[in-house]
Amino acid sequence: MAQAHNEVRLAGAPLTRPRHACAFFRTVDEAYRVLLPFVQDGFEQGDRAFHIVDPAVRDEHLRRLEQVGVDGAAAQLSGQLELRSWDDAYLRGGRFDKDAMLELIQEILEDGKARGFPLTRLLAQMVWALEDRPGVDDLVEYEARLNYLLPRYDDVLI
Numbered sequence: 001m002a003q004a005h006n007e008v009r010l011a012g013a014p015l016t017r018p019r020h021a022c023a024f025f026r027t028v029d030e031a032y033r034v035l036l037p038f039v040q041d042g043f044e045q046g047d048r049a050f051h052i053v054d055p056a057v058r059d060e061h062l063r064r065l066e067q068v069g070v071d072g073a074a075a076q077l078s079g080q081l082e083l084r085s086w087d088d089a090y091l092r093g094g095r096f097d098k099d100a101m102l103e104l105i106q107e108i109l110e111d112g113k114a115r116g117f118p119l120t121r122l123l124a125q126m127v128w129a130l131e132d133r134p135g136v137d138d139l140v141e142y143e144a145r146l147n148y149l150l151p152r153y154d155d156v157l158i
Contacts, residue, residue, distance in 0.1 A: 008156050010038050018150035020157045032064050040068040048080055048117035050108050052124040055085035086128045096135030098142035109155045120155040
C-alpha cells in the first residue's frame with residue numbers, strides 16, 4: 001500500500017511538521033543506509049531533491065543514488081535533483097554566513113513550489129562544520145533561526 005504523500009518517513013518513522021531533522025552517523029555507509037530510502041521515496045513521490053554535499057564526494061553521492069534507481073544526470077536535467085557543493089551553499093564567499101544561508105533555504109523551498117514540485121527534500125551533509133571555518137561559530141544560531149522559518153513550509157530538511 002502506498003503511503004499518503006503528506007507522510008514523509010525517515011528511518012521508518014514519520015516526520016511531523018516542521019520537518020527538520022538532524023542525524024548523526026558513525027560511517028558513510030550507515031548514513032546512506034538510512035538516507036537512501038528517504039531519497040528514493042521522494043523521487044517516487046515526484047518531490048524535488050536538493051542535496052548539499054562535500055565537493056570531494058559529489059561523484060560518490062551520484063553513484064549511491066544510482067544504486068537505488070535514481071538517474072542523477074537525468075534528474076538534474078529535469079530539475080528534480082539539484083546537487084550543490086558546500087562551497088556553493090553553506091560556504092559561499094569562503095565562510096559560513098547564517099543570514100545568507102537562511103535566505104538561500106527560503107529561495108530553495110520557494111523555487112521548488114514555483115517549479116510545481118509537491119515537496120522539496122533538502123539533504124545536507126555538514127561535516128564542514130567540524131572544521132575551523134570562518135563563521136562556524138554561528139551555526140547554532142542558524143539552526144535555531146531555521147526552526148522558526150520552517151513551520152511556514154511542508155518541505156523536509158535533513
